[in-house]
Amino acid sequence: MARQRTGAARIPATARVPGIDSPTKLHDLSAIHPLLDHYPRQADQEGNMNLATEKLWPSNPPLDDMLKTQGEDDIDESTLPHGLTKDDLKRFLKRTLVVKRTSNMTTAGKIPSMYALVVVGNGQGIAGYGEGKDDEVARAVRKATNRAMRNLTAFDRYDDRTIYHDxxxxxxxxxxxxxxxxxxxxxxxxxxxxxxxxxxxxxxxxxxxxxxxxxxxxxxxxxxxxxxxxxxxEDIARGRGKRVVDVQHTYYGASE
CATH class of the missing domain: 3.30.230.10 (Ribosomal Protein S5; domain 2)
Known part of the structure; x- marks a missing residue:
């Protein structure tokens, strides 16, 4: 007598989606949130789900909305020094120099977090550093980068290449x-x-x-x-009661 094969029942192509009253076939999830960018999956004649679905977002999805932290990432152009704009900040050099795991000991136990220190600059005399802490490394680096943008400082350079003195x-x-x-x-x-x-x-x-x-x-x-x-x-000349030209000639050599 042949045994009757038993197998797992086929899962119907239905699902309960938040925001939809009754379970129906998969809807266009992009209507709920733009990140859910797939069209409803279609089933072929044999009942198998078709995974090759078209996307509404052919390019990079807007991941900035997911990673954005209110209050930490908003940069007001009026607070930027030296007349910089947000478009100028995109061309800045960004260096993540320190990333480490920290722990805060409390009565409930150790609370771990990630620490990041980032340095930014335009390579033309303007730079700053910032520190950030969060549960995830990416968010800690993002906080540190934005704080570094707010702490930009102008540095004086001799001949636009070195410091004035030792x-x-x-x-x-x-x-x-x-x-x-x-x-x-x-x-x-x-x-x-x-x-x-x-x-x-x-x-x-x-x-x-x-x-x-x-x-x-x-x-x-x-x-x-x-x-x-x-x-x-200028500071040396003011303290010695001399002209700036004389100070430059004495300390830095003759200049035209």
Missing amino acids: IDHKFHATKIQFRSRPPGFGNRCNHYIHEICSCIGILDISAKVWGSRNPMNVIKATFEAFTQKQKLP
């Missing part, structure tokens, strides 16, 4: 020595400082890090030294 700076347990160099010398320094100089637009410089080499301290010390420790010819 700088010795201390930030907590980190000590850094910056040395201005002649044209063609290049950036011979710590790899974090190298990325920062690339974003700022400094082409010739050497640096030595002493003490703590914590990346966050190195990055913050570099920005602090470039913004607070540089003495411009």
